[in-house]
Amino acid sequence: MKDSMDSTAVGRALEPDFSNRKLIRPSLGRPDHARSEQMQERRERPMNGGGGAGKKTPPAEQTHAENFYYQKQMQAKTPMVFVLQDGEEIHGSIEWYDKTCLKITRSNGANLLIYKPSIKYIYKESEK
Template sequence: MVNRKLIRPSLSEIKDQMPRYGSAPRKRVPPEVTNAENYYYIKQMAAKTPMVVVLIDGEEILGVIEWYDRNCIKVHRDDGPNLLIMKHVIKYIHKQNEDQEPDQVDMNQGDEE
């Protein structure tokens, strides 16, 4: 009889060629706390940026953020007493428009002829 070579590859060769699912790096879960809010407060406090704090009920408070902690922020106002505002009543915070005074409202908006 004639010796014939086996056509079937050995099991060890097949294992080397197969992708390893267990060794693939898994995607990391994003961190729960990014500290973006803290960095924003620090930046605005350092620059003493005039800010508008809009509360849940729609009231707008104008002033400069003096300090903050986990639960509240302190807003320094020129036209009234300083306020300590709890964060759970804040809807959002934004920079005050540079072209408008704090109490100025453009009443002629839309009346252009």
């Protein structure tokens, strides 16, 4: 009887016991709320050119800094000096502007419409 018990114990030791192992299953069928939002965000984002990873999008072509400066000077009716490409100085304040030109109001002469490419630089009259 002693021999029969030893043979069964040896038989059990050779066979692996899989009954106590825990099965790990990914939860693919039930995504949580945050994960589904991330996936939705990824689908909505536009791809860059060739889809190259790490490529930055170029900065905006227009920063609106020029427009902000003109608006500020127009509202304050700041006396300005406009130096043209040929060196001529025009004194006046900005009445309005658009993409290509500025309208200058002058107290000692006629109002002028100046094309932006013809302006070398602009400064406030008080900053001389």
